[in-house]
Amino acid sequence: MAKSSLGAMLQILSLTLVVTLVIPYLQYQLNRSKDETPKPLGLETLEQRSDLYAVVRWPKKYRFRGPNDRRVVWAVFFHRPYCGACRRIRPALEALGSTVNASKHLRFASFDCTKFQSVCARDNVHSQPIVRLYKAQEGHAEPDNDAFLFERHMVAEWQGALIATEIFNWFKVNQAQGHISPAVKWPSNDEVATAMLQFKSQGKARVEYVTTMFRSDRGGYLQDVRSALKLSLQDAIFATDAPLEGARLDAILSYVEVLSHTLPSSTLRLSASRLLADLKAKHTWSRDSYFAMLSAHGMAIEEGDAVWSWCKGGGRQGVGGYPCGLWLLFHTMLANSE
Template structure:
C-alpha cells in the first residue's frame, strides 16, 4: 500500500482481491443465521451434514420437493413467500408430496449442498419416493412464477413417474366410465367423476386434495369422452352409482351454521369485550342484542349454542351492578359455558371464507346472522307479543354501539332511520334488510375492500332466481318483491341451515385464483361432512338425462356461488 501525491490510498491488486474475499466471507457469515423459513411455514427444514439430510429424504413413501437456497440471495428472498404459499396450498397432498428447504448460505450446510451438486440458487430438486441415500434428485423443470404453475409442475412429475408411487390416486383420465370401479375399495362411500377440458389441471388438483380420504374416489374424464355421455359443461362433477344410475347433485340454497357461530363468537368474545366498561346506554343495547339472539338464533332449544344464549340472557337481564366491565363480561361467559351450553372459542369460516385474510369473514357472518334472525323472527309473527321492528332496531343499536368499523356503522345508520316508518310487519323487516344489504353491495362493488373472488352483486341474481327479476330499466333492476321474499325465507330458513355438528371447513385453506375456489369449497364441504348430506339427489338412468352442475364453489353450483357473492 502506498500514498499518492494527493494523499489517496492505493491498494495493490493482490491485496484488493484478498480484501474483497474477506468482506464477502464476513458478509455471508453475518446473514447465514438469517434463515428465510421456519417450521410454521409447513416445510421440513434440513440442516447439518450430508448424512443427516440423506436420512431425512431417503426411503420415504412420498416424493420431496427441496428448495436449495442461500439466505443472502435476492432471488431466493423473493421466491421464499411463494414457496411458503405452495406449502399451504398443497398441505393436503402430504401423503404424495412434501416440501423441504436447505440454506446453502449457512456454513454447516456447505458440504451437503456440494454433495447434492448445487451450484446456483434457488435450485429446486425433486426426489422420488423410496429414493436411496445417495440419490440427488431431479432438477424441477416446470414453471415457478406462481403457486398454480408450481402445482402443475409437481403434477407433471407425478404423472411421469407415477409407477414409482403406487399409493397415490390415478391422475390419468378415464377412457371408459366403468373403469372407475377398479379403484373402489371396501371403505368407499362416494364415487365421483370430474369432467374437464384436456388442458385443465383442476381435476388432478381436486384428486390430490382428497387423496387422504379412503371413503371418496375421484377420477377425471376429458371433454372428448364426456360429450358422448351428454356432458356439455366443463368442469363439472357427478356422483356415480354402481347400480348403473347417476345422481345429479343439485345444490340447496342454505346457510352454514358454522358461519353464524363464528360471527356470534367474535361478536361476544371480541367486539363487545373490547370496551373496557359499559355505560348504562351500552348495557341496554347489549341486553337487547342478547335477548334477540336468545329468541331467534337458529337451532333447537337443546342445542349447545341456544342453551348458552338462554343462560347468558338470564344472567345479563338479572345483572344489577353499577358497572359491567369487559373483564366481568368475559368472566361471565366463561362461567356460564358448560359441556351442554357453549359457543366456539375461535372463528372458522365456511361460506364466509375469503380468498385471503382480510376479506369477508366477520362482516359476511354478521349479515348472514341478521338475515337469519329476521326470517326466524317471522316464524313468531302470530305471537301477540311479537314486535316486527325488534330485530332491525336491535341490529341498528348494536352496529352503532359495538361494530368496530365506524364508517360502516355511520353508513348503515343513514338508511336505518327509516325502520320505524317503513317496517310494520315481519315481511317488511325481511325485505328492509335485503334492500339495505343490496344498497351496501352497490356502493362497495369495485371497492378495494371487495374480495375479487366474490364480487358484490345485487342479490338474488337472475341465474339464481329468474322469477325474482322483472324487466330491467336501464341499469336499475326491477324486482318482483313477493318472489324475492319467498326466496329469502327459503334461503335463511331453519331447514336449509347446514349443521356444524359434523365439523368445520378446511382450516386455513385459502382460495387464490378463480379455478382454486372449487378446490377450497370441495374440501370445506367434505371436511364438514356436508358434501352430499346437504345436497338433494335426483336419480337418472343416464348422464344424458342429467345437466352438469356448474363448476364453482361449495355445493358445486352457480346458485351457491351467487349466494356467497351476496354476503
C-alpha cells in the first residue's frame, strides 16, 4: 500500500515537472525558432561611400542591420536616380527584397553611382543598371588581422533586358549554379507582382526621384542649375581610366557649346565660353588635367558639397538633389534654345 502511494506520488511529481518545466521550455524553443526565422529586409540602401567595401566586399562586422556572416550573399543594385532604365527595373528588385524570406542567405542592396561615382568607377561599374552577386569563397582562409572578417568576390553580373521576369530567372539560374543557397525559397509570381504594385503605388518608381519644391526665390533656381551644371561636367566622364579624347571629347565640346548659349545668366554663359576655349586647346585630357582645368574655372564640385534650394528633398532618399537639378538644367537649355 505504501509502495503504491509512493508510486502515485512520483507520477504526480513527474507530471508536475513536465507541466511546470518541460512544456514551457518547449514552448520557449518553439517561439524562439519562430523569432529566428529570417525576415525580408527589403532593398537596403548602402548609405556611405565605404559601405560597399566595409559591409559587402570586406565585412568588418558580422551584423549590419541583420545577418552578415559568410553565408550571406549580397545582391547589389548599382544605379543612378535619374536613370530611366534603373527606375524601370527598381520595382522588381524592391519586390524581391520585400518578399524573399531568407536574409541569412541572401540580402539585397542599392548603391548610388551618382553620389559615389568614384567608388563605382573603381569597381568597374561603367554603366547602369547593373546587379552583381557578391559571395564569400568556399575554403577561403580567414584574415590574420583585424582589418576585415573575410572577403566576398563578385560571382555573377546582370545587365540584361529591362523585364522583371528576366531578373527573377537570373536569380534562379544563379541558385542552380550554386551561387545562391538552396535554402532560399522564392516567392510566387503573384506575391512578387503584388509587391511591385505596392512599391509603384507609393509614387517612388518615377515621380519622387525628380521632385522639386518650387519657390518664388529665383536665386534658388540659379543655385540649383549651377550645382547641376558642375556635377554634369564630371559625372561619369571618367568611368574608366581611358583619357578623354575622340568622340567622347567631341560630345563634351558640343555640350559645353550649347551651355554657352543657353545657360540662364550671362555670368554662367561667359564661364561656359571660357571653358569651351580651354577644352579645345588640347586633343587629349587625362583625369587629373581635366579636373584641374575645371577647378581653375570654378566648375569642380563633389556631390556631397552641392547645395540645393528648389531641389531640396526633405531628407528623403532619392528625392530632389542632382536628378532634380539636372531636370532644371535641361529644361532651361531647352527653353532658351532657338
